[in-house]
Amino acid sequence: MADSEHRGAEVITGRLGPAERADAWRRLGSEQFDLVIIGGGVVGAGAALDAATRGLRVALVEARDLASGTSSRTSKLIHGGLRYLEQLELGLVREALRERELLLTRLAPHLVKPVSFLYPLSHRFWERPYTAAGLFLYDSMGGARSVPGQKHLTRAGALRMCPALKRDALIGGIRYYDGQTDDARYVMSLARTAAHYGAVVRTSTQVVGMLREADRVSGVRVRDAEDGSETDVAAHAVVNCTGVWTDEIQRLSGSRGRFRVRSSKGVHIVVPRDRIVSDTGMILRTEKSVLFVIPWRSNHWIVGTTDTDWNLDLAHPAATKADVDYILDHVNKVLATPLTYEDIEGVYAGLRPLLAGESEETSKLSREHAVARVAPGLVAIAGGKFTTYRVMAADAVDAASADLSGRIAPSITDKVPLLGADGYFALVNQADQLAARHGLHPYRVRHLLDRYGALVHEVLATAKDRPELLKPIPAAPDYLQVEVVYAAANEGALHVEDALTRRTRISIEYPHRGVDCVEPVAHLMGEVLGWDGQTIAREIEVYTARVEAERDSQTQPDDQAADAKRSAAPEARQSISDPVA
The missing domain is CATH 3.50.50.60 (FAD/NAD(P)-binding domain)
Incomplete structure (x- = not known):
């Protein structure tokens, strides 16, 4: 076949x-x-x-x-949309929660995981019952059975769960659960x-x-x-x-x-886990929408998002300094130790396709x-x-x-479960044996299982005659070299950008944003895709220029200036043209 x-x-x-x-x-x-x-x-x-x-x-x-x-630049959440309850879009919330349950249990349990959030309360008397009523609907609509229900916390209890918060930033809190996935x-x-x-x-x-x-x-x-x-x-x-x-x-x-369709730009930043001391994510109200602090893997937080109109290059939406400042300003209102620009490991901007409506505010479409x-x-x-x-x-x-x-x-x-779902739970129980068989630490195997599920056997088989592929990628030790080879051989990755930005998330998880490992990654992909020395050199050059352009765009004051910087970078796909599909 x-x-x-x-x-x-x-x-x-x-x-x-x-x-x-x-x-x-x-x-x-x-x-x-x-x-x-x-x-x-x-x-x-x-x-x-x-x-x-x-x-x-x-x-x-x-x-x-x-x-x-x-689809690679979202908040990485599988959720019902808690804020849509306030907009009385009950049908949308019920539908999304039903889908969340399916993904967590049957379709993709290897890729979709429960994630907890703390909702800090700041108003006495009315806010707790008001929020609790909404979360009761959220916990009961759509057949949600695979995550714990809401848990009410005093201020002391909330601060024990999330010591990073300022004491005067809340009077109590409610913990609830949603789902999370690596969208790409x-x-x-x-x-x-x-x-x-x-x-x-x-x-x-x-x-x-x-x-x-x-x-x-x-x-x-x-x-x-x-x-x-x-x-x-x-x-x-x-x-x-x-x-x-x-x-x-x-x-x-x-x-x-x-x-x-109207495009709404959403920007997120990624910071190290130790910069925010917390056992849970957070959802914070802003004057326009909500801001999420989302646990990402074991060692990062994703913080976002913004919500602004975008009318420029659809392929390469650019984050501005104003976007990053907005996120930092709002999250720092509640953090005891503020985040700074030096804490930021990665930044990414995506566009939401919203149906054009009468409201001029994209967050209300x-x-x-x-x-x-x-x-x-x-x-x-x-x-x-x-x-x-x-x-x-x-x-x-x-x-x-x-x-x-x-x-x-x-x-x-x-x-219809996605590839890798069947057999996943059994392999989780067998992770220690699988790790011993391949000479890996069990945490490595668990990491692979949460990315590939039962296809982990295919990934590891790729290194059968090349044990060096089971070593970490230089300058990106969370990932193994075999994952790059597998991405090119089996997952449709055609360019270094595809591997560093979407098959892995190296481009947002490390301060060097992939530049420090682009050369070994290009050589690994080149072996699979038949690249000559000139092609490898171009891949390295294009990716490095893209990262530099993104960094430059994130220092610009507005969308027009940021777009000009980001759009100046060359395309990896040389025959692409506008408009694109």
Whole structure:
């Protein structure tokens, strides 16, 4: 099969490697698909899995990398949206909590974990019962059974749980739970699962035009963003899952859209765990929205987010000094020991695709999604949130069914675990034995299990004849060298940026942001992808320039200045052009 490779008794499931990439190009140009899905974010990858598991012939194309846009730059939370309760969007909260329960228990327990938050109380009398009532709904809606319920704390109890808080910053607190995931790895796992079930998945494949038969869309023209070659892809229907690029792709079709998408920029900072002494995350109210202090792995905090309009480069949203100052100012209002610029390990900016509404405040725009058949053969979906991607994907495929012959099967993705889920719990119990077998510390194996699940056997097998690959990456000791090789050979990583920014999170977890390990990572990837010395040198140069541009942008006073700095960096994908999918 195209989605597997046999090595004796070993089978690589849902592999996205160089051989599969070449085969996918051949198939795109020669086969008739039921659906072509544009966009490799969480909704596009989810739609590909939804369609493939309904028995449809589906292709997914992404101009850059899987999750290269919004879906790798979120708050990393799988949550119901506590603040949407205040906006009385009860249906959205219930739906999201139902999805959270599914992800924690059945679909992706290796990737989605419970995470606790402290809600500090600052007003006497009314705030505790008011908040408790909301959290009671939150704990009971959507069948939430896999996380503990709310726990009420006195001021002394809250300070024991979170000694980092100023004593006068609260009068008490309530602890509650949500879910957390590495968003980029989740999307990549979702796409690999779709490939496992027969979907053709190809990144660096940009839609540059729509094919038409009479008045209907009959496919897309795509360009390989690596070498510039082009081909036509025939399909009964095309699904636009491009998030903040929805309007740009819509214009390619020449038909008028049913809704507009506004981009809201959200910025997060990453700081070391020891800078905030706490056993739990925090959710803090601001005048505009909420600010999260989120535990990230064992040794970091993610703090964010901002919420501002963005009308510049969609591919490379830039954080400004004002954005970082906003986060520091607000979190420092409650911290006994303030955070400073010197504490920041990483910064990232992402764009939320919000349905354009009447309100001028992006934080008040609905996170509901919309799906429409905007022309015969063309469906668009936008809005929503990461947690509810599966519902959005099913709605998009349902909408596209009007252009498919015969009845299609209903969505079954609530019963389809992602690759790595089956067998995960048993392997957690066997971590010590697995570690001893490979000469690793048990904490290393647990780290791998929470990134790969039961696919850990494939990862470790990659180092079977090369034990040096089980050593840490130089200057990034939280990750093993074998993970870079596996990313290029099996997870669709085509550039150093893909490995350092999305397959791992080195670009935000270390103060050097990947620059200190870019050379060994480029050489490891080059072995898999057949890079010559010139290509390796270019990869190092491009990544280093990107980091330098991002650092420069984060010292700028406003979006225009930051965008100019960030956009000056070269693209890893040399044949990419605007607009992008």
